[in-house]
Amino acid sequence: MASITTSIFELLKIGPGPSSSHTIGPMRAGFDFMRLIRELPEADRQSADDLEIRLFGSLSATGEGHGTPRAIMSGLLGSQPDTCGADTLEQFMDKDKSFDLDLGGKTLAFAPGRIIMDAVQHDYAHPNTMIFRLKVGDRILLERIYYSVGGGFLRWDGWEEPERGAPLHPYSTMAELKKHLRDKSMRLHELILANETAITGATEEEINLGLDHIIAVMEQAVENGIRTSGVLPGPIGLQRKAAAMYDRARQEYFQGPGFIKALNAYALAASEENAAGHCVVTAPTCGAAGVIPAIIFMLKRHTGALQTEVREGLLAACAIGFLCKHNASISGAEVGCQGEVGVASTMAAAMIAYARGYRFQVTENAAEIALEHHLGLTCDPVGGFVQIPCIERNAMGAVKAFNAYLIASTLDESYQKVDLDKAIRAMAQTGRDMSNKYKETSEAGLALSFTEC
Ligand code: SF4
Secondary structure: OOOOOOOHHHHOOEEEOOOHHHHHHHHHHHHHHHHHHHOOOHHHHHHOOEEEEEEOOHHHHHHHHHOHHHHHHHHHOOOOHHHOOOOOHHHHOOOOOOEEEEOOOOEEEEOHHHOEEOOOOOOOOOOOEEEEEEEEOOEEEEEEEEEEEEOOEEEEOOOOOOOOOOOOOOOOOHHHHHHHHHHOOOOHHHHHHHHHHHHHOOOHHHHHHHHHHHHHHHHHHHHHHHOOOOEOOOOOOOEOOHHHHHHHHHHOOOOOHHHHHHHHHHHHHHHHHHHOOOEEEOOOOOOOOOHHHHHHHHHHHHOOOOHHHHHHHHHHHHHHHHHHHHHOOOOHHHHOHHHOHHHHHHHHHHHHHHHOOOOHHHHHHHHHHHHHOOOOOOEOOHHHOOOOOHHHHHHHHHHHHHHHHHHHHHOOHHHOOOOHHHHHHHHHHHHHHOOHHHEOOOOOOHHHHOOOO
8 A cells, every 4th residue: 555645734734614625625726726727828818708616515515504615715816725814704705796806917707606506416536526617608718627635635637646755664554653663663753753854855843843833823723712702603503612611611720520621612612713714723624623722722731741742742643644544534525524523533632642651552542442432423514514513523522532542541551452553444434334415415414403504
């Protein structure tokens, strides 16, 4: 099997919520299509009189609630996920309001309401398909079929893996990773750092600066969330809960149940910021963007973890995220929520164990326990909004991560009978067997049990 060559900063990306597949990927597609248009011959650009954009699969089923048309609009108008402001998507709330797209020497008016929600069931290569066409009359001047494959990653027909360096310590499974660590007497974070340097060419100092920035954005999302109350956007009218939960935890001096309440509050906070369309980090996706920030906040505020320990823990979490992405999926549209909140919780459990200095085997066991107890978790967001069950599910994912760490670090390592590779294979198989109705299409389950929106 091919070795893992995903970069840390492809897995952990900064961008607007509420769904990396539905906002970050489509925003990138809009930006990329405008770049292609501007490379067309002058005569084609001048003659173009129409832009056709069609969304398929879960992008069609839940794109409206997830803000996909607004994300595409901001990409078409030049926004990139990692630099867009908190209110970038909010300016496109009026579906009929037209904006002038700069084709390069010519403008073309386009409104978010012109984006077509096409078939939910289709035969394209990935559930999350987008077709972009620049036209003159019925003639197509330019077409690209994009796939938003999860976590904000974008592919298209004809896409080729960009040239990148070979990893210094190649692996595709946890078994191979462990062999490197054993044979070379390395620690996990050292191996991930060395691979990142070889793959991307970035120096260790640059990688650490990037990690510190990611950690700061995560902490900011928690800070913002625990200070904000009110109702989240959308027809559900969902009340934010993080601030009230945090207040209760503080009244209990963060002791006993108060500690668990605080952990819940931190995860709710970052998830509520995501649901509001504000800036978060895909960890590994926007929908699951509350779990790892909650654990980072907890480690720093409640255990006094140093920045270096948090950074090293985050590198260990990335190793787990890479394995899940490579051997299963991190897309709710492919494998359900086990690939989103399930993987986030798995990464977070590993992060706590590693940051607290436990042996590597405890880190793997914590990850395995967290993943095992998310297997089969479906994705059925109510009304297509990343709110119910997503926000509370992040809180559950954070608490489960902490519990997985407690089990793994308390009991003898030899009690563990299932390894992480087996749990990841089980997630992939469960995802293949899962009905499409439970893969981010809002066609079944909890999504249908709530009819008021
Ligand atoms: S249910 Fe899970 S996978 Fe589905 S949108 Fe919500 S967080 Fe994402």
